[in-house]
Amino acid sequence: MSTAARTERAGSRYEAVIGLEVHCQLRTATKIFCGCRNRFGDPPNTHVCPVCLGLPGALPVLNREAVALALRAALATNCTVQPVSVFARKNYFYPDLPKGYQISQYDRPLATEGHVEFASGSGLRRVRLHRIHMEEDAGKLLHEGFPWSGEKSGVDFNRSGVPLIEIVSYPDLRSAEEAHDYLSALKSILLYAGVSDGNMEEGSLRCDANVSIRPRGREALGTRAEIKNLNSFRNVARAIDHEIARQAALLDAGGTVVQETRLWNADRGETASMRSKEEAHDYRYFPEPDLPPLAVSAARIAEVRAALPELPAARRLRFVSAYGLPEYDAGVLTLSRDVAEYFETVARESGNPKAASNWVMTEVLRKLKESTEDGEGLRARCPVGPQSLAEMIRLIDSGTISGKIAKDVFDRMWVSGESPRAIVEREELRQLSDEGAIQAAVDEVIAAHPEQVATYRKGKTSALGWFVGQVMRKTSGKANPQLVNDLLKKALAG
Secondary structure, three states: OOHHHHHHHHHOOEEEEEEEEEEEEOOOOEOOOOOOEOOOOOOOOOOOOOOOOOOOOOOOOOOHHHHHHHHHHHHHOOOEEOOEEOEEEEEOOOOOOOOOEEEEEOOOOOEEEEEEEEEEOOEEEEEEEEEEEEEEOOOEEEOOOOOOOOOOOEEEOOOOOOEEEEEEEOOOEOOHHHHHHHHHHHHHHHHHOOOOOOOOOOOOEEEEEEEEEEEOOOOOOOOOEEEEEEOOHHHHHHHHHHHHHHHHHHHHOOOOOOOEEEEEEOOOOEEEEEEEOOOHHHHOOEEOOOOOOEEOOHHHHHHHHHHOOOOHHHHHHHHHHHHOOOHHHHHHHHOOHHHHHHHHHHHHHHOOHHHHHHHHHHHHHHHHHHOOOOOOOHHHHOOOOHHHHHHHHHHHHOOOOOHHHHHHHHHHHHHHOOOHHHHHHHHOOOOEOOHHHHHHHHHHHHHHOHHHHHHHHOOOHHHHHHHHHHHHHHOOOOEOHHHHHHHHHHHHHO
């Protein structure tokens, strides 16, 4: 039985309870406590210093820009920023943690009690946020790619000290699909706010999932397992589905779920036990003695709030009210800031918001998906600029080209980057609206197919589409479809 089938079967007896912990890398030029570069992809151990290597006597200094971005994230997710937050040492040993502890925040985080809203199959959902706290990243173990990889592992400390925020949700999610939608909405907010680049492949956005199940109708929570190593939204959903099915099978067999940390194996499509789940006391948290408490004034909070751009939820509502778009269309168009701005330019310059929405949602996003890209960075990568797409929509609305011809024109625009008018003129793609020429084609088609005409006149009016196709073929697809329909109906009424 497939994982999806087992998860669906488990869902009839158990309710899943899911909370997510999202680590978001802040988009700063330098690390959180030193002046080393915050940049991905450079040779190992080229952006390190005594501070991020934890050498004796080195003292951390908090990055002001990291605080500003963390505040933007907190306010964009409707959190309450605490006037005073405190950094703490989270003590544990691992080879990629040079100090033997991680500077984080524990009992006094930067922000608390926010929420993220998103559209789901059951309507508008709200997931509560428990807290957002700041912390530094650890280094990275390198297990392959070197001549000595078969005998030992290396450590790259370039990422050590990179600024992060951890966004911890309440266990408000009830399915893998909801978790996927929540993450998409959260990433969208962070990108709109300019907090992070959201690149999961580079580790800018990482997620751990806490999953438990309970018999339907019961209030008490079940024992949860934490799943790590989730490097894409798709794998988050797959891992949650697998974990729900695994826990249900255990309970059905009379077993018990153990509180533990599990790793997701994407190749095998399953989770595997990693270690027993640590509790807070296992980390022996205590206040960081080398950093003073972080104080944020009400004036600073107001300044950051005023600088926030229009966020996805507000923009979605505006698209519905200002452009008359359906809620679903507005949701798709506002998930990416670049797509939203591209659509608005097309809508404004074409004067036809609905057509702009249709073309962006179908043709533009389809082309981007075929090139394995998403909407972010669209303006830099899309060969069809919003002004060109608006011009093409105006050509359709004016009757210069038909909708069918427009799709061919769009494909050529995507390849060449040319303007639609230039393509139409060079390829002689103007729509034929000469009533006399179209009437001649209609007369020829009717004269050549007397049996089909007789069938139509006996009541099989659904054959009209066939006649339209014949006329369009005779005119090389250039005839005005509405005029073809009108003239055929008159001629066939005989």
